[in-house]
Amino acid sequence: MAYGYLGQNTPNQTVNNSGVFSITDSADLESQGSLGGSLELIEEQTTSGTPSAVNFTNLKGTKYDVHYLTATNTSTSTDDGRIGIRLSNDGGSSYESSNYQTAYQANAADGGVNEYRSTSDNQMEFIINTGTNANEKGNGYVYLYNLNNSAKYSFSTGMAVALNSSASLFQWFGGSVYAVAETINALSIIPDGASGTLDDGIVFKLYGVKQI
Amino acid sequence: MSNLRLINETEITSSQSSTTVNNIFSSDYDIYKIVVNDFSQAGATETAISMRYVNSASSILTDSNYDYAFLTMKTEAAFAEGRNTNQTKLLWAAGYSGASPDTMGNVIYVFNPFSSSSYTFSLGQNFSTDYGATYGVSWKSIGVYTQTNSVTGINLFDSDGAGAYNSGVIRTYGLRVDS
Numbered sequence: 076m077a078y079g080y081l082g083q084n085t086p087n088q089t090v091n092n093s094g095v096f097s098i099t100d101s102a103d104l105e106s107q108g109s110l111g112g113s114l115e116l117i118e119e120q121t122t123s124g125t126p127s128a129v130n131f132t133n134l135k136g137t138k139y140d141v142h143y144l145t146a147t148n149t150s151t152s153t154d155d156g157r158i159g160i161r162l163s164n165d166g167g168s169s170y171e172s173s174n175y176q177t178a179y180q181a182n183a184a185d186g187g188v189n190e191y192r193s194t195s196d197n198q199m200e201f202i203i204n205t206g207t208n209a210n211e212k213g214n215g216y217v218y219l220y221n222l223n224n225s226a227k228y229s230f231s232t233g234m235a236v237a238l239n240s241s242a243s244l245f246q247w248f249g250g251s252v253y254a255v256a257e258t259i260n261a262l263s264i265i266p267d268g269a270s271g272t273l274d275d276g277i278v279f280k281l282y283g284v285k286q287i
Numbered sequence: 288m289s290n291l292r293l294i295n296e297t298e299i300t301s302s303q304s305s306t307t308v309n310n311i312f313s314s315d316y317d318i319y320k321i322v323v324n325d326f327s328q329a330g331a332t333e334t335a336i337s338m339r340y341v342n343s344a345s346s347i348l349t350d351s352n353y354d355y356a357f358l359t360m361k362t363e364a365a366f367a368e369g370r371n372t373n374q375t376k377l378l379w380a381a382g383y384s385g386a387s388p389d390t391m392g393n394v395i396y397v398f399n400p401f402s403s404s405s406y407t408f409s410l411g412q413n414f415s416t417d418y419g420a421t422y423g424v425s426w427k428s429i430g431v432y433t434q435t436n437s438v439t440g441i442n443l444f445d446s447d448g449a450g451a452y453n454s455g456v457i458r459t460y461g462l463r464v465d466s
Contacts, residue, residue, distance in 0.1 A: 112291070113460050176420070177362060178362045178366070178425045179425065190360070192362050192366075194363045218394060218412075220325070220392035221390060224325070228389070250425035251423070252362070252414065285458075286293075286296060287296045
């Protein structure tokens with residue numbers, strides 16, 4: 076089938092033309108996954124002041140089974156602080172503080188390579204070891220899986236890079252699981268197991284990873 | 288149009304031990320992002336999900352030209368490395384599948400699969416849960432198929448022979464190139 080803007084070789088546009096999509100074209104291409112972005116920005120939030128948490132209460136969970144969450148310019152009130160994620164099963168009225176497990180590898184420019192693991196974490200880990208001095212910031216991402224699936228565990232994999240309290244480069248890579256099979260419909264981004272505050276100017280973006 | 292384009296979505300709805308998704312790699316893209324999510328076993332026994340490539344004749348490439356290395360990071364035990372060369376598969380490229388509610392999720396990048404002048408490389412990150420989330424395992428892995436053959440798809444399969452899976456989804460995205 077030829078489309079007004081794409082020619083016959085979907086999904087790439089391989090010929091120049093000035094055609095436009097008809098309604099039928101758009102509907103057909105969208106059903107194939109060939110139209111529109113493959114990451115939908117569900118919500119972006121920037122911290123203002125020093126909040127104790129940033130909450131996302133609209134996950135579009137019925138639409139996506141994989142989410143992508145990014146953080147830029149992070150720091151907390153704690154030196155070498157962490158940023159984590161807690162999950163909610165009641166739309167954000169409360170957030171779970173137990174039943175998390177984590178494993179990650181940490182690579183520090185001033186401290187070698189280390190393992191961290193826990194079967195009793197109080198959050199999913201997101202950003203690790205960010206200092207509090209100017210420019211000691213963290214940046215990273217996690218994929219979140221199966222949040223809306225009541226029959227499966229929700230888990231994450233991610234990676235982040237930061238400058239720690241010694242202004243040395245620090246990286247972590249790994250994942251966390253919330254070991255309760257239930258529907259998750261909100262998430263909260265918190266500092267250090269809900270201790271302290273997030274700093275001003277952190278940008279969090281939550282995306283849905285496109286599916287048909 | 289997006290710079291990340293969904294090429295194929297394959298959903299597993301019946302019990303099977305091997306799943307091929309072909310005609311996803313082409314000259315349209317150099318880099319592919321494959322999201323493999325939510326494989327679960329039909330029975331109680333967990334199994335490794337490994338990967339091989341497929342050519343345009345729909346033949347699964349089982350020759351001994353796969354090299355891989357990975358780090359497994361368990362929440363309840365010491366981390367472990369795995370590596371090997373000249374193998375018939377990319378071992379545990381998609382982690383492992385357990386019985387529901389155990390599950391897994393992966394993001395695997397594949398580089399230059401369609402090229403007939405370069406090897407096919409991959410790197411991935413995964414999380415799998417085990418034994419009713421008694422523990423979880425995070426992985427990072429790399430792999431290469433050391434042939435310059437053009438490959439057009441992937442085959443995911445139960446490489447332990449431990450039992451079939453009956454759910455899961457495989458989504459393949461292409462990263463836009465301007466030509």
